[in-house]
Amino acid sequence: MRSEPLEVAVVGAGPAGLAAGIHLARAGICHRVFERHRPGGLLHAAGLVECYPGFPRGIQGPRLAAAMVRQARALGARIEAVEVTAARWEGRFLLEAGGSWAATCLILATGTRPRGAPPPGYSGSVHFGTDTLPRRLVGRRVWVSGGGDAAFDSALQARRRGADVGVFLRGEPKAMALLVTRAAAAGVLVHRGRSLAEALAAGAPDHLLICHGRDPENGLLAGLAAEVPGLFLAGDLTRCGLRYAAVAAGDGLAAARLAEACLGR
Numbered sequence: 001m002r003s004e005p006l007e008v009a010v011v012g013a014g015p016a017g018l019a020a021g022i023h024l025a026r027a028g029i030c031h032r033v034f035e036r037h038r039p040g041g042l043l044h045a046a047g048l049v050e051c052y053p054g055f056p057r058g059i060q061g062p063r064l065a066a067a068m069v070r071q072a073r074a075l076g077a078r079i080e081a082v083e084v085t086a087a088r089w090e091g092r093f094l095l096e097a098g099g100s101w102a103a104t105c106l107i108l109a110t111g112t113r114p115r116g117a118p119p120p121g122y123s124g125s126v127h128f129g130t131d132t133l134p135r136r137l138v139g140r141r142v143w144v145s146g147g148g149d150a151a152f153d154s155a156l157q158a159r160r161r162g163a164d165v166g167v168f169l170r171g172e173p174k175a176m177a178l179l180v181t182r183a184a185a186a187g188v189l190v191h192r193g194r195s196l197a198e199a200l201a202a203g204a205p206d207h208l209l210i211c212h213g214r215d216p217e218n219g220l221l222a223g224l225a226a227e228v229p230g231l232f233l234a235g236d237l238t239r240c241g242l243r244y245a246a247v248a249a250g251d252g253l254a255a256a257r258l259a260e261a262c263l264g265r
Contacts, residue, residue, distance in 0.1 A: 005102045006030055008259045009095055011084045011220065012109035014041020015245045016235030018068045019252030020107050020259075021077035027260055033072075034097050036083035040065025041111050043245060045129030047153045052246050062131075064245065088223045093230070105230040105259040108220060109252055112236045112243070116145070116212030119197045125207045130157045133207060138162030145196045146211030147171070152179040152188075154209050159186045166205075168196045214243070230262050 010020045013035035021033040038044060046061025055064075072079065082098035093106040114128035127133055129150075133142070142158040144151050147169035156179070159165045166189045167173075173180050173190070183190070191199065216237050224231060232255040235248040 004030070005092075005104075006032055007103065007263055008105045008107060008256070009093060009101060009103035010034065010107040010109060010256075011087070011095075012041070012111055012235070013039035013069075013079055014109060014111050014235060015043065015068060015248040016109035016111075016252035016255070017041075017107070018072045018077070019249040020109060020234060020256040021072050021079065021252075022075055023253050023256035024259070025072070025076035025078070027256075027265065029260060029263065029265065031078060032101065033077060033079045034082055034084045034095075035079060036081075038065075039069045039072075039079055041248075042129065042243065043068075044131040045150075045154070046245075047130075047157045049245060051244060061245075068249075084220065086223055087220045089225065089228045089231075093228075105232070105262050106228075107232045107234055107252070107255045107259060108218075108237055109234040109248075109255070110217040110220060110237060112214035113217045114210065114212070114214050116210045118208060118210065119200055122200060122204070122208065124204050127207060127209045128211075130154050130209070133158060133161070133209070136161060137207075140164070140207065141166075141205040142207045142209060143168060143196070143199070143205040144209045144211060145169075146209075146213075147173045147175060148211060148213065149175045149179060150213075151175065151209075151211035152183050154211055155183050155188045156186055158207075158209070159183070159188055163207075165189065166191055166199075168194055168199060170195070230259070232258050 024031040043061040043065035048058040050058035084097040086096040142163040152175040234251040234255040
């Protein structure tokens with residue numbers, strides 16, 4: 001067991017977890033924010049974020065993530081680059097994360113996991129977000145499977161990196177009309193009603209992006225009862241259909257305030 005028991009443990013350092021960490025640091029609450037990947041979450045895969053207040057011309061997702069991380073660290077938020085593999089309740093929260101940790105309160109801001117898989121037999125380069133695509137894609141073919149906002153945002157990003165981009169979807173796009181219009185203006189080819197498997201039979205792209213939606217990453221809840229005192233959920237665990245950075249940040253701040261009240265601070 002770590003020698004320093006925590007007042008609040010936060011799992012996940014996307015916008016929700018970072019906002020929670022910012023408040024906890026400012027309030028002088030002993031805490032840790034645990035993140036197995038890069039702090040910033042899905043912002044690293046976002047293109048132009050246009051609905052976050054304070055940026056009238058929008059801001060690139062990775063730049064917003066970097067700004068959030070800088071602010072959190074400058075204010076004293078304690079971010080641990082380690083995965084939380086288990087959580088249980090024994091009068092306090094016990095976490096396994098590069099060792100054992102104990103905490104009075106727990107905020108889960110674990111985000112989402114992608115749906116979907118590559119077609120059977122496909123062995124090429126597969127991605128579930130543009131954060132794993134090469135920065136330079138001139139002369140490369142990128143195919144995107146999906147018709148929602150994430151699919152068209154990803155297609156636009158790949159096109160800006162120089163790729164020849166095709167979007168494959170079963171029916172009409174479900175993405176915001178603004179994104180569909182921008183994609184068309186950028187030269188993204190949209191293949192309506194053409195199956196990805198059929199297209200792959202005629203030739204494979206250099207990179208395949210699968211954008212079939214995301215599900216809450218709720219695995220840690222399996223070790224916890226539904227009504228555990230001091231447990232708070234934030235971001236995609238409560239609003240999976242509203243994946244906006246501003247919504248997630250607000251949820252994270254609210255969870256931190258609830259944890260503060262639970263501590264009697």
